[in-house]
Amino acid sequence: xxxxxxxxxxxxxxxxxxxxxxxxxxxxxxxxxxxxxxxxxxxxxxxxxxxxxxxxxxxxxxxxxxxxxxxxxxxxxxxxxxxxxxxxxxxxxxxxxxxxxxxxxxxxxxxxxxxxxxxxxxxxxxxxxxxxxxxxxxxxxxxxxxxxxxxxxxxxxxxxxxxxxxxxxxxxxxxxxxxxxxxxxxxxxxxxxxxxxxxxxxxxxxxxxxxxxxxxxxxxxxxxxxxxxxxxxxxxxxxxxxxxxxxxxxxxxxxxxxxxxxxxxxxxxxxxxxxxxxxxxxxxxxxxxxxxxxxxxxxxxxxxxxxxxxxxxxxxxxxxxxxxxxxxxxxxxxxxxxxxxxxxxxxxxxxxxxxxxxxxxxxxxxxxxxxxxxxxxxxxxxxxxxxxxxxxxxxx
Amino acid sequence: xxxxxxxxxxxxxxxxxxxxxxxxxxxxxxxxxxxxxxxxxxxxxxxxxxxxxxxxxxxxxxxxxxxxxxxxxxxxxxxxxxxxxxxxxxxxxxxxxxxxxxxxxxxxxxxxxxxxxxxxxxxxxxxxxxxxxxxxxxxxxxxxxxxxxxxxxxxxxxxxxxxxxxxxxxxxxxxxxxxxxxxxxxxxxxxxxxxxxxxxxxxxxxxxxxxxxxxxxxxxxxxxxxxxxxxxxxxxxxxxxxxxxxxxxxxxxxxxxxxxxxxxxxxxxxxxxxxxxxxxxxxxxxxxxxxxxxxxxxxxxxxxxxxxxxxxxxxxxxxxxxxxxxxxxxxxxxxxxxxxxxxxxxxxxxxxxxxxxxxxxxxxxxxxxxxxxxxxxxxxxxxxxxxxxxxxxxxxxxxxxxxxxxxxxxxxxxxxxxxxxxxxxxxxxxxxxxxxxxxxxxxxxxxxxxxxxxxxxxxxxxxxxxxxxxxxxxxxxxxxxxxxxxxxxxxxxxxxxxxxxxxxxxx
Numbered sequence: 039x040x041x042x043x044x045x046x047x048x049x050x051x052x053x054x055x056x057x058x059x060x061x062x063x064x065x066x067x068x069x070x071x072x073x074x075x076x077x078x079x080x081x082x083x084x085x086x087x088x089x090x091x092x093x094x095x096x097x098x099x100x101x102x103x104x105x106x107x108x109x110x111x112x113x114x115x116x117x118x119x120x121x122x123x124x125x126x127x128x129x130x131x132x133x134x135x136x137x138x139x140x141x142x143x144x145x146x147x148x149x150x151x152x153x154x155x156x157x158x159x160x161x162x163x164x165x166x167x168x169x170x171x172x173x174x175x176x177x178x179x180x181x182x183x184x185x186x187x188x189x190x191x192x193x194x195x196x197x198x199x200x201x202x203x204x205x206x207x208x209x210x211x212x213x214x215x216x217x218x219x220x221x222x223x224x225x226x227x228x229x230x231x232x233x234x235x236x237x238x239x240x241x242x243x244x245x246x247x248x249x250x251x252x253x254x255x256x257x258x259x260x261x262x263x264x265x266x267x268x269x270x271x272x273x274x275x276x277x278x279x280x281x282x283x284x285x286x287x288x289x290x291x292x293x294x295x296x297x298x299x300x301x302x303x304x305x306x307x308x309x310x311x312x313x314x315x316x317x318x319x320x321x322x323x324x325x326x327x328x329x330x331x332x333x334x335x336x337x338x339x340x341x342x343x344x345x346x347x348x349x350x351x352x353x354x355x356x357x358x359x360x361x362x363x364x365x366x367x368x369x370x371x372x373x374x375x376x377x378x379x380x381x382x383x384x385x386x387x388x389x390x391x392x393x394x395x396x397x398x399x400x401x402x403x404x405x406x407x408x409x410x411x412x413x414x415x416x417x418x419x420x421x422x423x424x425x426x427x428x429x430x431x432x433x434x
Numbered sequence: 435x436x437x438x439x440x441x442x443x444x445x446x447x448x449x450x451x452x453x454x455x456x457x458x459x460x461x462x463x464x465x466x467x468x469x470x471x472x473x474x475x476x477x478x479x480x481x482x483x484x485x486x487x488x489x490x491x492x493x494x495x496x497x498x499x500x501x502x503x504x505x506x507x508x509x510x511x512x513x514x515x516x517x518x519x520x521x522x523x524x525x526x527x528x529x530x531x532x533x534x535x536x537x538x539x540x541x542x543x544x545x546x547x548x549x550x551x552x553x554x555x556x557x558x559x560x561x562x563x564x565x566x567x568x569x570x571x572x573x574x575x576x577x578x579x580x581x582x583x584x585x586x587x588x589x590x591x592x593x594x595x596x597x598x599x600x601x602x603x604x605x606x607x608x609x610x611x612x613x614x615x616x617x618x619x620x621x622x623x624x625x626x627x628x629x630x631x632x633x634x635x636x637x638x639x640x641x642x643x644x645x646x647x648x649x650x651x652x653x654x655x656x657x658x659x660x661x662x663x664x665x666x667x668x669x670x671x672x673x674x675x676x677x678x679x680x681x682x683x684x685x686x687x688x689x690x691x692x693x694x695x696x697x698x699x700x701x702x703x704x705x706x707x708x709x710x711x712x713x714x715x716x717x718x719x720x721x722x723x724x725x726x727x728x729x730x731x732x733x734x735x736x737x738x739x740x741x742x743x744x745x746x747x748x749x750x751x752x753x754x755x756x757x758x759x760x761x762x763x764x765x766x767x768x769x770x771x772x773x774x775x776x777x778x779x780x781x782x783x784x785x786x787x788x789x790x791x792x793x794x795x796x797x798x799x800x801x802x803x804x805x806x807x808x809x810x811x812x813x814x815x816x817x818x819x820x821x822x823x824x825x826x827x828x829x830x831x832x833x834x835x836x837x838x839x840x841x842x843x844x845x846x847x848x849x850x851x852x853x854x855x856x857x858x859x860x861x862x863x864x865x866x867x868x869x870x871x872x873x874x875x876x877x878x879x880x881x882x883x884x885x886x887x888x889x890x891x892x893x894x895x896x897x898x899x900x901x902x903x904x905x906x907x908x909x910x911x912x913x914x915x916x917x918x919x920x921x922x923x924x925x926x927x928x929x930x931x932x933x934x935x936x937x938x939x940x941x
Contacts, residue, residue, distance in 0.1 A: 426772070
């Protein structure tokens with residue numbers, strides 16, 4: 039069987055003749071993508087161990103056969119089906135076999151610092167989950183009044199929304215400048231669905247009004263639902279609640295949409311849903327309706343709205359993104375250490391320093407590991423892959 | 435030496451399709467050559483038990499639970515008892531499985547090797563290496579093909595794909611294309627010469643003027659991988675660039691709605707005819723209404739339909755994907771990249787060539803008839819059977835295998851694979867770190883099952899089925915030699931047969 043496997047590797051060798059070790063790719067191999075066709079040094083069939091020997095062996099064979107079959111072999115082999123070739127059906131031509139094979143054609147080697155920069159997105163999310171957990175513990179242990187948590191969070195949300203609104207305005211102005219469309223028409227093809235053209239308010243103000251309305255609606259709904267949420271899983275034992283909420287938060291981290299891309303589209307719904315469900319489950323361990331209301335609203339802000347803001351911030355300003363990451367990591371580490379030790383300011387500072395270093399090294403090690411794993415990447419492409427149609431216009 | 439062959443696949447009639455007709459045509463031609471062929475498939479609704487088709491082709495419809503698109507539920511071992519019964523009843527020597535997505539076929543190959551039979555596998559499709567479904571299928575294929583005697587692929591691209599997917603020795607893989615029944619795909623002029631000379635149908639006239647209407651035919655299931663998106667994008671542009679062009683589109687599928695929307699949006703109802711689903715027998719009648727066949731597929735292992743179109747005397751415009759470039763010669767086809775712009779350009783070139791009279795479409799039928807025939811396919815398949823059962827010597831069958839030193843693990847010394855359990859386990863063990871051990875476990879369980887069956891349902895208690903009475907083998911052979919005389923020259927294959935006959939005479 040080992041020789042069968044070596045067939046595969048030998049067959050793959052030939053596509054990357056310039057690479058010394060065919061099974062291991064260095065990042066710079068991506069630059070030599072699809073090398074020009076050259077006469078093959080190695081036989082794809084591995085017929086003979088050495089380079090030159092294969093050729094001579096083949097010649098010798100041909101000579102022997104030529105004697106017996108009167109030079110019938112001289113005809114060229116072509117990769118065609120429609121004419122009958124003077125070769126048996128299982129003949130494998132050494133020149134043309136697998137000549138269109140491509141390995142790792144679109145490989146982009148990773149760079150350490152860009153990977154570090156990209157990993158901040160994950161760090162941000164994990165930090166915000168950690169902050170949520172710390173807030174829950176603090177609320178549950180009555181160390182922090184729940185109303186103050188949710189008030190601060192709501193204040194931050196409103197500020198964030200104001201900033202977001204400002205960015206939207208800037209974007210619109212830029213789009214209008216770029217297209218310089220005649221007045222009277224909306225600047226771009228995008229038309230908000232809830233804009234009433236007969237209203238006296240400008241479209242942006244209408245949008246703001248709609249956002250405020252939906253915010254108020256969510257607020258009222260959570261307020262009304264809190265008593266129900268409080269008793270929803272009351273009868274379940276705490277052990278199950280901790281296990282379920284842990285799993286749900288892990289799901290949230292795992293399924294979160296870390297991709298870039300601007301726009302305020304909601305992140306993957308499975309992630310948001312699992313986080314909100316975790317907060318609902320946790321809410322049953324809290325003593326009063328006010329607690330439940332605060333925690334639920336806080337979770338909506340952290341898991342529903344905050345990711346949108348983070349995404350937008352990242353696309354607009356890298357420095358702002360970095361600053362936010364640092365703030366999040368500091369508060370998460372401090373919060374976790376205070377929660378774990380139950381200590382005061384000293385624990386908080388120690389936690390920030392230790393946690394910061396730990397996070398930085400974790401990011402570094404993971405990035406380095408990923409770069410190291412790149413050499414195992416072996417993507418095979420060839421004429422058997424379904425083609426990707428290139429279509430200029432879509433009829434949708 | 436006639437063989438007893440069992441063809442096994444999940445796909446068989448009454449379900450329509452390429453694999454189905456391939457199996458049927460190959461089996462009936464092999465029967466014509468004096469072999470005994472049975473087909474084993476799963477039970478379809480309304481088709482159960484044993485059936486006989488034309489030519490005494492016996493079909494076993496094995497009762498099995500169907501999960502998805504007529505594929506049976508993969509239970510590795512549950513097929514064994516009934517399979518063993520059939521094999522013993524029919525005295526099968528060679529088990530030939532078809533289609534890589536058929537679990538029945540994979541199980542049959544495993545059991546057949548356990549029972550000490552020769553196995554052949556025919557691959558009809560292409561798979562990528564990227565997505566999860568392909569990775570799983572490829573692992574399964576590797577399991578089955580670790581211990582198969584020979585593999586047949588329908589095109590060279592398919593061979594490369596299969597060799598990579600299952601880590602096979604390339605010399606173990608033969609390329610034997612599909613074929614068409616050319617008599618069923620005659621151009622219109624052939625029939626009109628018999629019946630009425632003055633018909634108004636747009637048959638291929640000697641030369642098309644600049645104002646004659648050219649009809650482009652598209653017959654395909656309207657799926658994403660058949661390139662329907664490309665068709666939808668390119669069609670209005672083709673019609674806008676070329677006046678006096680009409681389209682006939684047959685087939686149905688999930689993309690049919692998009693196609694209809696595009697036609698309505700561009701108000702092309704008078705220039706595009708949608709026929710809906712068309713049965714395979716009616717394909718020819720649709721094809722002969724056109725001059726150009728457009729095939730915008732995104733992936734295709736062989737593309738039988740373009741051969742059928744060429745046989746009907748249509749000029750073929752197709753995308754250069756998969757095995758398609760190997761199928762037809764340059765003068766019958768216009769190739770395009772799978773891009774909207776290129777398809778429009780290629781169709782324009784094809785229309786111009788037809789109008790200029792550069793393409794002799796009336797000659798296509800006879801040319802295709804010489805290129806592809808099922809008799810030829812059956813002959814070439816027979817050579818594979820000869821090779822694996824040791825009738826052809828190792829050196830003759832695996833030409834170019836060198837001294838054979840490098841290949842001892844995949845092949846025994848006699849040119850055929852050894853049946854010893856330890857040898858088989860060695861082959862399976864190399865499939866992967868975990869998979870290899872799992873596969874070995876499966877093989878051992880399969881072997882124990884075989885031993886149990888031999889004890890509790892001994893061979894002596896299984897009746898042998900009587901063979902279908904057939905004409906004398908000699909007669910059939912003579913008729914066939916006559917047939918090859920008027921057909922194309924098939925020197926190589928016939929020489930193999932003659933050699934064998936000589937050997938038989940001398941012994």
